[in-house]
Amino acid sequence: MIHYEHFVLDNGLRVYVHEDESTPIAAVNILYNVGSRDEDPNRTGFAHLFEHLMFGGSRHIPSYDEPLQKVGGENNAFTSPDITNYYITLPSANLETAFWLESDRMLSLSFDPQVLDVQQKVVIEEFKQRYLNQPYGDVWLKMRPLAYQEHPYRWATIGKDISHIENATLDDVKSFFFKYYLPNNAVLVVAGNVTVEQVKQLCQKWFAPIPSGEPYVRQLPQEPVQTEARKLETSANVPLNALYKAYHMPGRFDPDFQATDLLSDMLGRSKSSRLYQQLLRQNPLFNNISAYITSSADPGLLVIQGTLNEGVTLEEADAAVEAVVQDLIDNPVADDELAKVKNQAEATLAFSEVELLNRAMNLAFAANAGDPELVNQEADRIQSVTPADVQRMAQQVLRKDNCSTLYYRAA
Amino acid sequence: MIIDRTQSPAYQAIQEIRLPTVQTQTLDNGMLLHSVAVQQQPILRLECIFDAGTWYETTSNTAFFAVKMLGEGTQGRTASQISEYIDRYGAFLELSSGPDRASLVVYCLTKFLPNVLPLIRELLTEPVFPEKELEDLRNITLQNLRVNYEKNAYLAGVLFREKLFGSDHPYGRSQRPELIEKLTRDEILGFYERVIQNRPFQVLVAGQVTENESILINRELGQLPVQGDTAVPAHTIRQEGDQQPVLFEKTASIQSSIRFGRRLFTRQHPDFFPMLVTNEVLGGYFGSRLMKNIREEKGFTYGISSNVVSFRRDGYFLIGTDVNRENTEQTLDEIRKEIRLLQTELVTSEELETVKNFMAGEFVGSLNTPFEIADRYKVILLDGLPADFLTTYIANLRMVTPEQILEAARQYLIDDSLQEVVVGGKVMLPDEINKVTKLFHK
Numbered sequence: 001m002i003h004y005e006h007f008v009l010d011n012g013l014r015v016y017v018h019e020d021e022s023t024p025i026a027a028v029n030i031l032y033n034v035g036s037r038d039e040d041p042n043r044t045g046f047a048h049l050f051e052h053l054m055f056g057g058s059r060h061i062p063s064y065d066e067p068l069q070k071v072g073g074e075n076n077a078f079t080s081p082d083i084t085n086y087y088i089t090l091p092s093a094n095l096e097t098a099f100w101l102e103s104d105r106m107l108s109l110s111f112d113p114q115v116l117d118v119q120q121k122v123v124i125e126e127f128k129q130r131y132l133n134q135p136y137g138d139v140w141l142k143m144r145p146l147a148y149q150e151h152p153y154r155w156a157t158i159g160k161d162i163s164h165i166e167n168a169t170l171d172d173v174k175s176f177f178f179k180y181y182l183p184n185n186a187v188l189v190v191a192g193n194v195t196v197e198q199v200k201q202l203c204q205k206w207f208a209p210i211p212s213g214e215p216y217v218r219q220l221p222q223e224p225v226q227t228e229a230r231k232l233e234t235s236a237n238v239p240l241n242a243l244y245k246a247y248h249m250p251g252r253f254d255p256d257f258q259a260t261d262l263l264s265d266m267l268g269r270s271k272s273s274r275l276y277q278q279l280l281r282q283n284p285l286f287n288n289i290s291a292y293i294t295s296s297a298d299p300g301l302l303v304i305q306g307t308l309n310e311g312v313t314l315e316e317a318d319a320a321v322e323a324v325v326q327d328l329i330d331n332p333v334a335d336d337e338l339a340k341v342k343n344q345a346e347a348t349l350a351f352s353e354v355e356l357l358n359r360a361m362n363l364a365f366a367a368n369a370g371d372p373e374l375v376n377q378e379a380d381r382i383q384s385v386t387p388a389d390v391q392r393m394a395q396q397v398l399r400k401d402n403c404s405t406l407y408y409r410a411a
Numbered sequence: 412m413i414i415d416r417t418q419s420p421a422y423q424a425i426q427e428i429r430l431p432t433v434q435t436q437t438l439d440n441g442m443l444l445h446s447v448a449v450q451q452q453p454i455l456r457l458e459c460i461f462d463a464g465t466w467y468e469t470t471s472n473t474a475f476f477a478v479k480m481l482g483e484g485t486q487g488r489t490a491s492q493i494s495e496y497i498d499r500y501g502a503f504l505e506l507s508s509g510p511d512r513a514s515l516v517v518y519c520l521t522k523f524l525p526n527v528l529p530l531i532r533e534l535l536t537e538p539v540f541p542e543k544e545l546e547d548l549r550n551i552t553l554q555n556l557r558v559n560y561e562k563n564a565y566l567a568g569v570l571f572r573e574k575l576f577g578s579d580h581p582y583g584r585s586q587r588p589e590l591i592e593k594l595t596r597d598e599i600l601g602f603y604e605r606v607i608q609n610r611p612f613q614v615l616v617a618g619q620v621t622e623n624e625s626i627l628i629n630r631e632l633g634q635l636p637v638q639g640d641t642a643v644p645a646h647t648i649r650q651e652g653d654q655q656p657v658l659f660e661k662t663a664s665i666q667s668s669i670r671f672g673r674r675l676f677t678r679q680h681p682d683f684f685p686m687l688v689t690n691e692v693l694g695g696y697f698g699s700r701l702m703k704n705i706r707e708e709k710g711f712t713y714g715i716s717s718n719v720v721s722f723r724r725d726g727y728f729l730i731g732t733d734v735n736r737e738n739t740e741q742t743l744d745e746i747r748k749e750i751r752l753l754q755t756e757l758v759t760s761e762e763l764e765t766v767k768n769f770m771a772g773e774f775v776g777s778l779n780t781p782f783e784i785a786d787r788y789k790v791i792l793l794d795g796l797p798a799d800f801l802t803t804y805i806a807n808l809r810m811v812t813p814e815q816i817l818e819a820a821r822q823y824l825i826d827d828s829l830q831e832v833v834v835g836g837k838v839m840l841p842d843e844i845n846k847v848t849k850l851f852h853k
Contacts, residue, residue: 022451024429025776060416069698070765071422072772089776096420104416121710125666129713129733133666135561205414237663239557271494281491284547287554307554336499343501347520350454354780 002359005196011212012184016363017199018191026092026192029360031368034180035082037152045159048079049123056115058105071097079157082297092193103206123165127158135238146232147246147404151223182213187367191360226402235409241308242408243317246301249397253369258381259389264302265341267291274324285312314407328394333387345382425771433788438633447617449781455618456518456782462641463513463606465581471590473602474508483544485537490544500526510582511723521619528631540600563668567834570657571670574830577649609638617785656831667739667835672729673828678721684807685815690719691766700749711738723794739837753820757813771805
């Protein structure tokens with residue numbers, strides 16, 4: 001249970017305060033409602049490149065990091081297909097420093113061409129380090145455009161191609177900033193050893209003077225229902241053949257999300273799961289197999305992936321996975337098995353609330369999705385899933401013609 | 412109200428920390444139970460720690476396999492039944508072995524501790540090391556290793572530690588496929604019988620724990636038979652030759668993984684704190700000199716960092732980065748340049764203040780969950796550091812002077828003593844240029 005208080009500034013900035021006096025630190029999390037799904041298809045990777053630029057100095061403050069480090073604070077940020085999230089933890093006595101820094105870069109960046117030039121290089125090295133110079137690193141560069149044909153989830157957050165990052169101009173940066181980095185397009189969560197009154201005063205002082213802007217109304221092409229199985233083969237210099245299967249599923253805040261999440265747990269969350277027991281233990285086709293979901297705001301993916309044992313063909317492994325999947329479609333789920341994955345989910349949720357920063361982030365995600373209370377309804381939603389819900393979602397999601405399959409061959 | 416946004420708000424430097432105490436009690440069998448009680452969430456982590464890391468091996472890889480196999484079958488349960496049981500209670504089991512110690516760790520909702528404890532006891536006392544599960548684990552380990560060998564960063568770490576400590580030394584050796592292939596069940600069982608079965612251990616529990624949980628733990632883990640002590644073997648560090656640079660060519664790599672560093676010392680060493688601060692200035696945080704130079708000025712890399720790594724009986728200093736292949740040599744030159752600067756010019760009081768404040772804040776921030784606090788206590792409980800190590804940590808940082816940093820850099824970062832390892836390549840090969848261009852502009 002995450003308790004919080006809420007207020008909105010005149011410029012539209014939504015603020016949530018989660019008091020926890022047991023800790024000597026404060027967490028300041030600011031979420032901007034823009035992710036790689038909001039990008040121009042010809043300028044992908046931009047939301048993430050932009051995130052890097054946010055550390056290159058703002059209108060009145062030449063360096064973002066140094067003043068924060070000086071007061072004992074740490075910060076980082078990440079970009080997802082859905083959002084861009086910035087966070088600070090610092091000794092609570094120095095909370096105001098976080099307000100000073102975050103409000104100035106919401107007001108305006110420095111737009112220094114040198115910063116853009118260097119961060120383009122840094123992001124290109126990140127692209128290489130994570131996606132090109134790793135075994136199987138390019139899987140999602142290939143899987144996304146296979147699974148999504150219309151929705152912007154069809155490109156990875158890092159971008160479709162390095163050239164998109166290379167071609168970014170300072171004008172692109174400016175128009176992106178003034179379109180999305182607005183108080184009325186952000187959620188601020190302040191958590192830890194702070195008081196609501198203190199946060200209100202600091203917000204008035206630092207954030208209230210920032211002008212609001214034209215509201216961003218998201219209008220993205222939605223992904224049509226997939227009606228035909230898709231398949232792609234690729235090969236690279238990797239040691240083992242690998243199989244990837246992705247099925248369209250409901251988004252993070254859909255009423256059927258939890259049932260589908262539990263379905264993926266039954267399939268391949270842990271060692272007692274169906275795929276692990278049947279295809280790694282009993283019939284050892286794989287040396288690694290799991291199932292998980294992408295948890296995106298718009299309809300996401302349920303993914304099954306595994307690496308194959310030598311001597312096993314991809315066709316054989318794929319057929320075996322489909323048989324395990326078919327069993328979930330055809331037969332009701334036992335109460336015991338559902339109780340097991342519910343207990344796992346309950347524990348995961350409890351562990352995710354141990355860390356102050358996680359609580360702040362969970363609250364920000366829910367608030368951004370339209371209802372902060374979602375964060376406290378999660379446990380009940382998990383518990384209310386029935387065996388019939390799981391089977392219904394298996395039948396809806398795990399259809400063959402809802403699946404994109406990638407055979408990744410060892411060259 | 413008009414505010415001056417160019418002026419930073421007033422701030423306070425962190426001088427001390429508040430820390431929940433660790434309570435230690437003796438179980439019926441004489442073993443110690445350490446508890447860090449933080450009642451915020453209804454969860455806990457329980458860890459049984461044995462002196463059973465690679466340090467105690469007589470055959471390579473036995474520690475890893477013996478510990479992992481604890482979860483693969485007991486007299487009363489098959490591997491599947493064990494995972495089924497753990498998962499039913501939403502618990503998470505980790506069986507891990509490191510250079511010095513091995514541990515069985517369980518995370519669970521506190522309400523399920525009574526269900527989980529009997530299983531832990533069973534795993535520790537009645538494992539049967541079944542053949543089929545051993546072959547599965549061997550296969551999984553070998554296949555993982557094949558994938559890891561394709562990662563430059565992994566390979567660079569392996570080569571670096573080998574050069575520092577010798578490929579036979581527990582701190583220097585890594586998993587090797589040819590040795591894993593011929594490892595026998597008897598060797599694994601032998602390791603278990605020698606250093607885990609009926610051997611002394613310590614229990615560390617953190618989270619929502621009360622007197623009731625202590626009683627439950629004593630009822631199970633306090634009743635395990637314990638006989639004798641685990642003998643501590645001696646190992647000689649055999650540094651391989653001089654510090655000849657290692658270059659492992661991988662023609663298909665568009666980046667190089669660089670490792671650069673040397674053997675150092677344990678946390679008990681009188682120069683530990685000066686070296687810790689020196690490391691931080693050089694490459695310990697985002698604002699470090701290496702990060703500013705190699706990433707923020709030159710854009711050669713996504714990240715570069717340096718670390719002081721401490722084991723129970725030794726340690727090392729390491730700089731690591733993945734850089735654009737063609738900038739490999741220049742990055743190494745810049746690293747050496749930054750080290751020379753530390754050896755010749757005193758760090759300014761302003762930079763040092765930032766570094767110390769950052770380290771103090773980071774330290775406080777790293778004591779934010781019961782698990783982090785318990786992990787911090789381990790150095791006192793297990794590595795024999797003084798009881799006030801954590802409470803005097805910030806004061807010890809604050810005492811480090813610019814002169815000490817200069818001295819530490821001169822004494823410990825002498826160029827001849829630093830080992831260079833590169834996996835990838837130092838020059839762009841002609842056919843590579845074509846390949847890369849194709850990759851970028853398809």
